[in-house]
Amino acid sequence: MTAREYNFDGLVGPSHNYAGLSFGNVASFSNVKSESNPREAALQGLAKMRALAARGFGQALLPPHARPNFALLRSLGFTGSDAQVISSAAKTSPVILAAAYSASPMWTANAATVSPSPDTADGRAHFTPANLNNKLHRSYEHVQTARALRAIFHDERHFAVHDALPPTPAFGDEGAANHTRLCADHGAPGVEMFVYGRVEFQPDAPSPRRFPARQTREASEAVARLHGLDPRRAVFIQQDPDTIDQGVFHNDVIAVGNGNVLFYHQQAFADEAASLDGLRRVLADTGADLVAVRVDASDVTVADAVGSYLFNSQLLSRPEGGMALLVPRECRENAAVDRYLDRLVASGGPIDELLTFDLRQSMRNGGGPACLRLRVALTEQEAAAMHQGVIMTEALHARLVPWVQKHYRDRLAPADLADPQLAVETCAALDELTGILGLPSLYDFQC
Numbered sequence: 001m002t003a004r005e006y007n008f009d010g011l012v013g014p015s016h017n018y019a020g021l022s023f024g025n026v027a028s029f030s031n032v033k034s035e036s037n038p039r040e041a042a043l044q045g046l047a048k049m050r051a052l053a054a055r056g057f058g059q060a061l062l063p064p065h066a067r068p069n070f071a072l073l074r075s076l077g078f079t080g081s082d083a084q085v086i087s088s089a090a091k092t093s094p095v096i097l098a099a100a101y102s103a104s105p106m107w108t109a110n111a112a113t114v115s116p117s118p119d120t121a122d123g124r125a126h127f128t129p130a131n132l133n134n135k136l137h138r139s140y141e142h143v144q145t146a147r148a149l150r151a152i153f154h155d156e157r158h159f160a161v162h163d164a165l166p167p168t169p170a171f172g173d174e175g176a177a178n179h180t181r182l183c184a185d186h187g188a189p190g191v192e193m194f195v196y197g198r199v200e201f202q203p204d205a206p207s208p209r210r211f212p213a214r215q216t217r218e219a220s221e222a223v224a225r226l227h228g229l230d231p232r233r234a235v236f237i238q239q240d241p242d243t244i245d246q247g248v249f250h251n252d253v254i255a256v257g258n259g260n261v262l263f264y265h266q267q268a269f270a271d272e273a274a275s276l277d278g279l280r281r282v283l284a285d286t287g288a289d290l291v292a293v294r295v296d297a298s299d300v301t302v303a304d305a306v307g308s309y310l311f312n313s314q315l316l317s318r319p320e321g322g323m324a325l326l327v328p329r330e331c332r333e334n335a336a337v338d339r340y341l342d343r344l345v346a347s348g349g350p351i352d353e354l355l356t357f358d359l360r361q362s363m364r365n366g367g368g369p370a371c372l373r374l375r376v377a378l379t380e381q382e383a384a385a386m387h388q389g390v391i392m393t394e395a396l397h398a399r400l401v402p403w404v405q406k407h408y409r410d411r412l413a414p415a416d417l418a419d420p421q422l423a424v425e426t427c428a429a430l431d432e433l434t435g436i437l438g439l440p441s442l443y444d445f446q447c
């Protein structure tokens with residue numbers, strides 16, 4: 001069956017800001033309390049979506065979440081009118097207010113894990129929203145994510161959207177950022193590779209010492225079970241705990257795969273040789289040969305990988321053949337990475353084109369091109385069955401740009417989160433957005 005990969009990018013919400021909420025994410029911590037530009041962030045994201053759609057890649061979007069999250073604030077004891085809730089949270093605990101205001105759902109690689117229909121026992125595409133329970137500001141995203149996914153993938157003959165895993169450290173789940181599907185073809189059964197940072201029920205297993213391992217093996221195994229994956233085609237690999245301690249808080253900061261190609265850093269996995277052997281063997285059973293593009297530490301250090309987000313690139317199969325690597329501008333500004341990339345595309349290997357995008361606003365919170373997208377491989381029938389209003393087209397882009405320009409601020413400082421007007425503006429923006437996307441009643445405030 002022919003199938004095509006769609007990248008569902010997170011549309012950046014109007015409250016995009018730098019609050020330093022993600023311990024272990026170097027960029028989030030370094031840019032804490034600096035001023036953001038939500039308008040520019042949204043336009044940078046839209047420019048990427050538009051360019052990929054224009055090149056013939058499947059491109060769609062996931063809408064932002066309502067902010068601030070009043071349910072969270074009220075559950076933590078802030079009372080009164082919406083304006084009073086904001087004002088008392090701002091006075092008592094600005095960090096809680098920032099958590100309730102985070103635009104982090106823009107990083108849709110963490111929205112869910114997706115198994116396309118050729119991999120699952122019931123022949124449907126399965127989605128499990130990630131519980132993201134390692135960070136307060138991300139731990140409640142799954143509620144709205146499930147709602148949006150159920151609205152878009154509403155046809156239960158084709159799609160199954162599960163609830164998130166139990167929100168407890170044993171089942172820490174960060175979604176597709178730690179999940180890579182390798183295959184001969186999107187429409188053929190593939191190998192699903194789950195990368196975890198620690199094992200809850202085996203306390204002597206290696207784990208990082210400095211920064212948290214957000215994904216557990218137990219969570220990855222549970223998602224594979226929920227999706228009805230064939231155990232012979234699901235592979236579980238441990239991330240190198242030392243790289244987590246150097247700021248590699250998700251596997252997609254150190255490796256990316258597409259088709260039969262795995263582009264990865266030598267220090268990505270705890271046991272590189274065994275991991276690669278296992279993958280190669282399992283992939284061979286599906287009729288595909290693994291092409292491993294290994295980046296040596298002598299060419300690019302882990303620090304350079306984290307600073308440039310080389311591996312947080314999108315590896316894309318061009319409709320006309322060959323693969324392009326979409327990298328953030330920071331890769332061209334890092335001398336070692338820049339040199340490496342020039343050699344990579346000239347090497348005669350599978351990656352023969354570079355696309356460079358300015359995603360600085362998102363990058364400053366540790367979100368590169370690959371963080372901004374959720375990959376969903378769909379057959380033609382499935383693509384026709386999903387909600388069409390979220391598919392990126394020139395026409396949709398042309399409606400969204402003025403919508404952003406009308407509603408988004410061009411500067412947001414931490415103190416601005418205390419301004420009750422920001423909540424009013426956000427609500428108006430999202431209300432209008434549901435009209436543009438044709439997704440009525442997407443948010444609680446609309447019910």
Ligand SMILES: N=C(N)NCCC[C@H](NC(=O)CCC(=O)O)C(=O)O
Pocket residue numbers: 017018019020021022025028029102104107109110138177250252253365366367368370371372
């Ligand atoms: N690697 C992938 N797939 N995603 C990147 C997510 C970045 C996100 N940053 C933040 O949540 C920062 C928010 C702040 O500090 O304001 C995170 O750490 O979870």
